[in-house]
Amino acid sequence: MSYVAIDWNKLEDELDKHTWEKLTSQFWLDTRIPVSNDLDDWRSLTDEERDVVNKAFGGLTLLDTLQSEEGANVMRDAVRTQHEEAVLNNILFMESVHAKSYSTIFISLNNNRKIEEIFEWTNSNETLQYKAKRINDIYQNGTPLQKKIASVFLESFLFYSGFYTPLWYLGNNLLPNVAEIIKLIIRDESVHGTYLGYKFQLGYNQLDEDEQAEIRDWMYELLYDLMENELLYTEEVYDQIGWTNEVKTFVKYNANKALQNLGFEPFFPDASAEQVNPIVMNGLSTDTTNHDFFSQVGSGYLMGNVEAMDDDDYDF
Numbered sequence: 001m002s003y004v005a006i007d008w009n010k011l012e013d014e015l016d017k018h019t020w021e022k023l024t025s026q027f028w029l030d031t032r033i034p035v036s037n038d039l040d041d042w043r044s045l046t047d048e049e050r051d052v053v054n055k056a057f058g059g060l061t062l063l064d065t066l067q068s069e070e071g072a073n074v075m076r077d078a079v080r081t082q083h084e085e086a087v088l089n090n091i092l093f094m095e096s097v098h099a100k101s102y103s104t105i106f107i108s109l110n111n112n113r114k115i116e117e118i119f120e121w122t123n124s125n126e127t128l129q130y131k132a133k134r135i136n137d138i139y140q141n142g143t144p145l146q147k148k149i150a151s152v153f154l155e156s157f158l159f160y161s162g163f164y165t166p167l168w169y170l171g172n173n174l175l176p177n178v179a180e181i182i183k184l185i186i187r188d189e190s191v192h193g194t195y196l197g198y199k200f201q202l203g204y205n206q207l208d209e210d211e212q213a214e215i216r217d218w219m220y221e222l223l224y225d226l227m228e229n230e231l232l233y234t235e236e237v238y239d240q241i242g243w244t245n246e247v248k249t250f251v252k253y254n255a256n257k258a259l260q261n262l263g264f265e266p267f268f269p270d271a272s273a274e275q276v277n278p279i280v281m282n283g284l285s286t287d288t289t290n291h292d293f294f295s296q297v298g299s300g301y302l303m304g305n306v307e308a309m310d311d312d313d314y315d316f
Contacts, residue, residue, distance in 0.1 A: 006082040016083035019195045023090045026191070028184050030101035033177050035108035041174045042109045048240045053165050053175075054110065055237050058122035060162040061102040063154060066132050068095035070139045071151050075196075078144035084199070091192050098185045105178055127233040131158055131226060138222075148200040149219050149262060153226060156193035156258035157251070161234050164247045164280060171279030179283065186284070197261030204263065216264075223267070227255060246277050 011017055042050065072092040079085045106115045122128065135158075138150040163182055170179035204212060230251055238244040252271030259267055273281060 004082070006086065008083065011083060012081045013083065015195070015198060016081055016087055019087050019191060020083065020090065022191055023087070023094070023188070026184075026187060027094075029097065030104040030181055033104075033180055035105050035177045035181065038175045038177045039109065041169075041176075044174075046241075050109075052237055052241055052243075053169075053178075054106070054114070054118045055121060056162040056165040057102045057105055058118045059125075059128050059233070059237070060159060061099055061119075062122050062128060062132055063159060063162075064095050064099035064102070066136060067151075067154065068092060068099050070136055071095060071154070074139045075144070075147055075151070078147075080199070080202070087195065091195075094188050098188065101181050101185065105181065109178075125233075125236070127229050127236060130229050131233070134222075134226065134229075145200060145203050145215055146218065148196050148203075149215075149222065152193050152197050152200065152261050153222065153255075153258050155189045155196070156261050157255045158226065158230060159189060160254040161230060161237070161247055161251050164243070164250050167280045167283035168243075168277070170283045183283070193258065193261045197258075197263065201263040219262070219264075220267075223255065223259075227252070246280075250276050250280060 008017060045053070072088040072095070075088055076085055079088065106118060110118070135150045135154050138146050142150065163186060166175060166179045166182040169175040170183075204215065207215065231248055234247045234251060235244050238247050249271050252268035253273065253276050256266035256268055256271060259265065
């Protein structure tokens with residue numbers, strides 16, 4: 001066996017290089033964002049509101065941990081190109097950055113005892129554990145196409161029940177630095193979900209009609225199962241502050257986006273962009289504020305002026 005050196009000047013799929021450049025230009029670290037500047041806002045929230053934020057971020061930590069340990073890693077055996085594997089390596093690392101970022105938020109806003117309580121809840125909550133185990137079972141035992149479906153559902157759908165909280169507060173001029181981290185994460189996840197959805201479509205389009213029908217039926221069965229659990233999870237987290245119905249609409253909206261990433265039509269008619277809270281939809285924009293917190297950490301750090309990938313980026 002001889003090893004083959006990767007040649008980025010000879011590409012089988014231009015999108016691999018495009019995605020690599022997009023992701024590397026978006027590189028960021030949580031330590032550059034002064035989350036502790038949000039302490040006054042944090043103290044102004046009620047105990048119930050702080051509990052919702054902590055639980056939402058605990059759930060996100062668990063899912064990003066799963067993605068960093070298994071998500072992109074289990075797809076390496078089915079890569080089409082060496083460049084695709086390089087992109088997966090980048091995705092794997094950034095999922096670790098995402099998972100660590102929530103700890104930065106926790107330590108900036110909570111005491112050690114409260115942080116321990118957050119992780120105890122995260123590691124024992126049944127609905128949260130169910131979706132992590134359901135996705136990981138597919139990662140360990142599914143086909144390459146099933147793994148891509150599971151990953152896109154996680155990146156483009158299941159994360160968003162947790163993202164709703166900081167986007168709502170951002171729209172109400174609260175917790176801007178916390179929201180900045182979340183918007184950076186959303187910007188990454190937008191690329192991850194779209195890229196893996198594109199790779200799914202390449203494989204799906206090579207199947208015959210019967211095989212396509214089989215994987216499609218499997219996908220919708222998974223969607224129903226995950227959505228049923230996600231709506232229960234949303235109730236557990238948000239009932240205490242009365243946001244449950246709004247968050248459920250947002251969750252369904254993002255499930256539709258996940259289906260679109262995979263090349264399918266939206267499924268939930270009661271969850272269009274117009275039906276989502278406009279404050280949250282505005283915050284969902286993946287442009288970041290780039291406010292002058294950079295001066296607090298030194299002028300050597302500068303975030304790239306980039307945008308999330310659009311559907312048109314995949315037209316060659």
